[in-house]
Each structure stands twice: as structure tokens, then as C-alpha cells.
Amino acid sequence: MGLLEDLQDRSGKVCEFCGTADTLSIYEVPPVSTGGFDGSVLSCSTCIGQIENPDTTDANHWRCLNDSMWSEHDAVKVVAWRMLSRLKSEGWPQDLLDMLYLEPETLEWAKATGEGVLEADKIVHRDANGAILENGDSVVLIKDLKVKGSSMVAKQGTAVRRISLDHENAEYIEGRVDGQQIVIITKYVKKV
Numbered sequence: 001m002g003l004l005e006d007l008q009d010r011s012g013k014v015c016e017f018c019g020t021a022d023t024l025s026i027y028e029v030p031p032v033s034t035g036g037f038d039g040s041v042l043s044c045s046t047c048i049g050q051i052e053n054p055d056t057t058d059a060n061h062w063r064c065l066n067d068s069m070w071s072e073h074d075a076v077k078v079v080a081w082r083m084l085s086r087l088k089s090e091g092w093p094q095d096l097l098d099m100l101y102l103e104p105e106t107l108e109w110a111k112a113t114g115e116g117v118l119e120a121d122k123i124v125h126r127d128a129n130g131a132i133l134e135n136g137d138s139v140v141l142i143k144d145l146k147v148k149g150s151s152m153v154a155k156q157g158t159a160v161r162r163i164s165l166d167h168e169n170a171e172y173i174e175g176r177v178d179g180q181q182i183v184i185i186t187k188y189v190k191k192v
């Protein structure tokens, strides 16, 4: 049997999200690595269209996840998680999300497209004036800084080029001063 037949068999020839029997095709859940049976969902064009075009998402359509998020297939659960995350400001999707348990590696898969990561939850590094810092920026120290673990003092006014951001902590960046890679606290720098 081919993949389509296998998925029809698994789903009973209905959309694995909303249950409609029309316009079904294979949706390969991104990021597609192996695709195939475990990485694909049989889905209708309405569901696929809304998954792929966030602007067209109709929250009410996704009330179908009330039932389908309990699927035993990870590919279905991963998309359910992404759509509920996208819609969580509506309220009810957040309630469903709270009930939806994904194994750790399945959750990693669900998060792989960045869906559900709110701007506000992203780590943003800002300098002393509130300007956003990016990897590769240059900054100037606005006070003398003792370098942890050494006797070195990085002087106020020192330029640090091509900083890198600490992706787990918005208060830290790294950069090279006097040939030494040091950690610097963002509130003591100014972007140049």
C-alpha cells in the first residue's frame, strides 16, 4: 500500500483534524525530515490552508481539536499543539493546550517551527538605553567592569566589536576585550 492508502486506513478516510471526508490530501508535518506515515496527516484543504496561512486562520474551525487532539498519532498531536498555541489568546485553546500532553521529544518537534513562541517570550537583549542588541553589533562599555575570574578591568569607553548574545539570558552578552572573551552585562553597554 502507498502512503495515501495507509493514511486513509488510519483515519477512516476523513480529515484527521476536523473529520470532513472532502478534499483530502497528505499534509507532511514540517519540518519534514522523514515525512512518511509517522510524519504525515491526512487532512482537508481547509485545515491545510489555515495551517499554512496564519492570516486565514478561523479560530472556530479549530474547535475540532477538542476531539482530534486526543489522536494517538504524534503528527496529529504536533499540529494540534501548534494550532492551539497560535490561537491561545482566544481562551479556549489555552484550556485545551493545558490538557494536551506531549512526550518531551514530541514537544520539541511541535516547537520546531517557532509556532507558539510569542514575541514577548523571546529573549531580547537591550543596552543601557533600551536599544535592541543583535549578534555582531558593536558596543561601548559605559563603566569600568571587573572581569570575573581575572584581575583584568575592562575600562569605561572600551569598544567591544561583534558581540554575541547569550541565548538563555537577556542580561548577558559576550565579546572580546584585550584578546579575551568575556561576559558583559547588557545594562553596562551602549550600542554604537
Ligand SMILES: [Zn+2]
Pocket: 015, 016, 017, 018, 019, 020, 043, 044, 045, 046, 047, 048
Ligand atoms: Zn480538516
